[in-house]
Amino acid sequence: MIGRLNHVAIAVKDLAKASAVYKNALGANVGPALAQPEHGVTVVFIELPNTKIELLEPLGEGSPIAKFLEKSPDGGIHHVCYEVDDIIAARDQLKSQGARVLGDGTPKIGAHGKPVLFLHPKDFCGTLVELEQV
Amino acid sequence: MIGRLNHVAIAVKDLAKASAVYKNALGANVGPALAQPEHGVTVVFIELPNTKIELLEPLGEGSPIAKFLEKSPDGGIHHVCYEVDDIIAARDQLKSQGARVLGDGTPKIGAHGKPVLFLHPKDFCGTLVELEQV
Numbered sequence: 001m002i003g004r005l006n007h008v009a010i011a012v013k014d015l016a017k018a019s020a021v022y023k024n025a026l027g028a029n030v031g032p033a034l035a036q037p038e039h040g041v042t043v044v045f046i047e048l049p050n051t052k053i054e055l056l057e058p059l060g061e062g063s064p065i066a067k068f069l070e071k072s073p074d075g076g077i078h079h080v081c082y083e084v085d086d087i088i089a090a091r092d093q094l095k096s097q098g099a100r101v102l103g104d105g106t107p108k109i110g111a112h113g114k115p116v117l118f119l120h121p122k123d124f125c126g127t128l129v130e131l132e133q134v
Numbered sequence: 135m136i137g138r139l140n141h142v143a144i145a146v147k148d149l150a151k152a153s154a155v156y157k158n159a160l161g162a163n164v165g166p167a168l169a170q171p172e173h174g175v176t177v178v179f180i181e182l183p184n185t186k187i188e189l190l191e192p193l194g195e196g197s198p199i200a201k202f203l204e205k206s207p208d209g210g211i212h213h214v215c216y217e218v219d220d221i222i223a224a225r226d227q228l229k230s231q232g233a234r235v236l237g238d239g240t241p242k243i244g245a246h247g248k249p250v251l252f253l254h255p256k257d258f259c260g261t262l263v264e265l266e267q268v
Contacts, residue, residue: 001161004184008142008214010259018259025231025257026216027135048216050138050184055259074260077211080142082160082182097159123159125144125152125189126208 001090002082006112006132007045007052011065012075015057019044022053033057036111040064043111054111079118079128087115087133099123107133135224136216140246140266141179141186145199146209149191153178156187167191170245174198177245188245213252213262221249221267233257241267 012018015033023030031045040063046053056078058066068078084090087107095101100120110116110132119129146152149167157164165179174197180187190212192200202212218224221241229235234254244250244266253263 002182005139005142005182005187008139008211010261012259021258025228025233026263048136048139053139053214072260074256076255076260077142077214080187080211094159099159121210122208124155125146126206126210127144129160 001084001093002131003085003134004083005051006081006083006130006134007054008080009054009056009078009130010075011056011058011068011072011078013057013069013073015042015044015055018055018057018075022046022055028053035059039111041111079130081116081130081132083134084131085133087117087131090131091117094119135218135227136265137219137268138217139185140215140217140264140268141188142214143188143190143212143264144209145190145192145202145206145212147191147203147207149176149178149189152189152191152209156180156189162187169193173245175245213264215250215264215266217268218265219267221251221265224265225251228253 019030022028029047033042033044035042041056042059044055100123102118107115107117115133117131121128153164156162163181167176167178169176175190176193178189234257236252241249241251249267251265255262
């Protein structure tokens, strides 16, 4: 079912500092900061030759990554995103096997403008998994 | 400096169960369990079209992932591994910028038989970063 690893998301408190780490220390191709108020984050995309790293900083009240950063103030890997061809078929197959989909199970439009769903970490090796239809 | 994302490593307590999640629920291409006593882990490689996921289970006493799993008993993302062309040059450049390399800074032969180093999470967005020379 899953295809490419679309991205690894790393939550950070200070996006400018994190961008500098990836740009200056690690010499990566780091994009500009993009505010995504509808997702409660500001995002920086880092283009690697085979996938992306997404740096996420909380934006506004009730950011979905605020609690994570309370527990991990240095930042940390927040989720991985796998690509799927058909997110509804993927969801239904996973649910039929007893896996938990977060929210009401309706795909939302994610940071890349494509339908996404998140899967419950308890059912996926303690890892928050995003599925993105590509 | 960094090139491809070589892999994302996910530490788990039960490798058979985690392998089944990726094979059966997520439909991925899951390899056999490979004991790597010299690294204190048993590894399962999951081949995605563009990168790999490595599932790690502790093996023997003093496994480097034992403490992680005490804090995160459900498992979780343990590290990301970026490829570099020249690990000595990468190390020296990072150290000259004040970044901390774990251990004595001498590359070890990693799970893929290539030289690797680990970088201090505090200097890299709270993320344990492995560099692998390819």
